[in-house]
Amino acid sequence: MLYYDLHIHSCLSPCAQEDMTPANICAMARLKGLDVIALTDHNTGGNLTACEEAARREGLLFLPGMELCASEEVHLLAYFLDVGSAMKMDAAIRPLYPAEKNRPDYFGRQLLMDSQDQALGEEDALLIGALAADITQLSGMVHHFGGVTVPAHIHRGYGLIQVLGFMPASPRFRAVEVSPGQEIPQGHLPVYSSDAHQLGMISERDHALPVPRDITALLRILGKE
Ligand SMILES: [Zn+2]
Numbered sequence: 001m002l003y004y005d006l007h008i009h010s011c012l013s014p015c016a017q018e019d020m021t022p023a024n025i026c027a028m029a030r031l032k033g034l035d036v037i038a039l040t041d042h043n044t045g046g047n048l049t050a051c052e053e054a055a056r057r058e059g060l061l062f063l064p065g066m067e068l069c070a071s072e073e074v075h076l077l078a079y080f081l082d083v084g085s086a087m088k089m090d091a092a093i094r095p096l097y098p099a100e101k102n103r104p105d106y107f108g109r110q111l112l113m114d115s116q117d118q119a120l121g122e123e124d125a126l127l128i129g130a131l132a133a134d135i136t137q138l139s140g141m142v143h144h145f146g147g148v149t150v151p152a153h154i155h156r157g158y159g160l161i162q163v164l165g166f167m168p169a170s171p172r173f174r175a176v177e178v179s180p181g182q183e184i185p186q187g188h189l190p191v192y193s194s195d196a197h198q199l200g201m202i203s204e205r206d207h208a209l210p211v212p213r214d215i216t217a218l219l220r221i222l223g224k225e
Pocket residue numbers: 067075152153158
């Protein structure tokens with residue numbers, strides 16, 4: 001069993017607290033007793049390398065991810081086998097960013113970090129806007145880079161069911177992110193992650209997936225074929 005939190009934002013997401021550095025996130029995840037975490041910043045993998053290093057230091061398994069905002073204004077979590085694959089997706093979505101730049105005073109700063117809490121710079125693209133690609137196109141891109149997509153917080157704002165009103169037949173998802181007590185669409189695996197934007201929100205040792213300590217096995221249970 002792997003106790004997990006597969007939806008965490010770092011200080012690269014403008015809406016996250018600035019102390020959500022890779023080092024702090026991983027130290028907190030270890031304190032909470034988690035086995036595996038995923039970093040899922042909005043439309044970017046810019047802090048994945050740093051977070052992977054910090055996770056290794058803390059003895060955590062690390063699943064590289066991001067939270068994509070599709071043109072339908074639906075959030076999709078994307079998970080990859082390794083940081084290299086995630087960064088290919090990062091490069092592929094850059095041309096799909098909104099034209100406007102981030103306004104740090106309004107949306108928040110977007111800090112690129114190393115694994116030792118040193119700021120490397122700021123991302124100036126607007127990371128929280130919708131990408132110029134829909135759910136089907138983004139899922140296809142993620143699959144192309146060997147990853148898997150999981151609809152995020154499906155019953156909340158920017159969630160698949162909340163926005164569309166139903167589970168689409170295509171693309172097919174195996175897992176969905178829900179909160180405890182929420183309805184689970186038939187035939188889907190529920191994933192309960194925190195969507196943490198501050199350190200205290202990172203999950204406790206509450207939810208586990210029945211897989212060995214292996215990223216390939218984790219991706220497979222989340223729907224990778
Ligand atoms: Zn979201």
